[in-house]
Amino acid sequence: MTITDIVPHLKALHITGLLIWCGALFALPNMMARHDPxxxxxxYQRIRRVSHYTYTFVATPAAVIAVIAGTWLILIREVYExxxxxKLLFVxxxxxxxxxVGRTIVAVAESSGMHRPPAPGLPTGVLCGTILVIxxxxxxxxxxxxxxxxxxxxEPQGRQLPFDVPSR
Ligand code: HEM
Known part of the structure; x- marks a missing residue:
C-alpha cells in the first residue's frame, strides 16, 4: 500500500467533514434568528442551548476535520495550483x-435579552455564494x-517540513 492509496479515504473524510460543517453553518443563522425572548x-432557553451545542460539538469539530484532511490532501496530492x-481565500x-456565528451566539448569551437576533437572509446568501465559488x-x-x-x-520547494510526509 502506498500513501496515494489513502487519497480516496482522505477525500471522503474531507467531504464528510465539510458537508456537516456547511450544514451546521446553514442551520445556525436560522436558529439564531429565533434567539428572541x-x-x-x-x-428561548432550549434554542439557545441547542445553538451552543450545535456550534461547539458539531460545526467546530467538523470544520477542524475538513481543514486537517484538506491540508493532508495538499501535501499528498502536491496540489500547488x-x-x-x-479556493483557500474563500475557505x-x-x-x-x-x-x-460563534461571536453572535456568545453575544446573545451575555446580553441577557438585550440582543437583537440577526435576520437569516443575508448570512444564508453569503454562505450560498461562498460555497458555490469554492x-x-x-x-x-x-x-x-x-x-x-x-x-x-x-511548485514544491523540496524543503524539510517540521514533520515527515511519507513518500509515494
Ligand atoms: C482549509 C480548508 C481546505 C483545504 C486545505 C482543502 C484542500 C483540498 C484539496 C488539496 C483537495 C484535493 C484536490 C484534488 O484532488 O485535486 C480538496 C478536494 C475537495 N475539496 Fe477541499 N479544501 C478545504 C476546504 C474545502 C471546503 C470548505 C469545501 C467546500 C465547501 C471543499 C470542497 C472540496 C471538494 C468537493 C473536493 C473534492 C474535489 C475532487 O475530488 O474533484 N474543500 N480539498
Missing amino acids: AIGIAD PWLYL AVLVAFHAW LTLVLAKPELRGLGIPDWLA
Whole structure:
C-alpha cells in the first residue's frame, strides 16, 4: 500500500467533514434568528442551548476535520495550483463566517435579552455564494494563469517540513 492509496479515504473524510460543517453553518443563522425572548422563556432557553451545542460539538469539530484532511490532501496530492489558493481565500471567508456565528451566539448569551437576533437572509446568501465559488473552483479546477501567482507558490520547494510526509 502506498500513501496515494489513502487519497480516496482522505477525500471522503474531507467531504464528510465539510458537508456537516456547511450544514451546521446553514442551520445556525436560522436558529439564531429565533434567539428572541418574545418566544417564551422555555423555548428561548432550549434554542439557545441547542445553538451552543450545535456550534461547539458539531460545526467546530467538523470544520477542524475538513481543514486537517484538506491540508493532508495538499501535501499528498502536491496540489500547488492557482485555483487552490483562490479556493483557500474563500475557505477563509467560510472560517470568518464561522467565527461570526460563534461571536453572535456568545453575544446573545451575555446580553441577557438585550440582543437583537440577526435576520437569516443575508448570512444564508453569503454562505450560498461562498460555497458555490469554492465548489466551482475545486471541481472545474480552472487554469487561472493570468492571476500572476509567483513560481515559488506553484511548485514544491523540496524543503524539510517540521514533520515527515511519507513518500509515494
Ligand atoms: C482549509 C480548508 C481546505 C483545504 C486545505 C482543502 C484542500 C483540498 C484539496 C488539496 C483537495 C484535493 C484536490 C484534488 O484532488 O485535486 C480538496 C478536494 C475537495 N475539496 Fe477541499 N479544501 C478545504 C476546504 C474545502 C471546503 C470548505 C469545501 C467546500 C465547501 C471543499 C470542497 C472540496 C471538494 C468537493 C473536493 C473534492 C474535489 C475532487 O475530488 O474533484 N474543500 N480539498
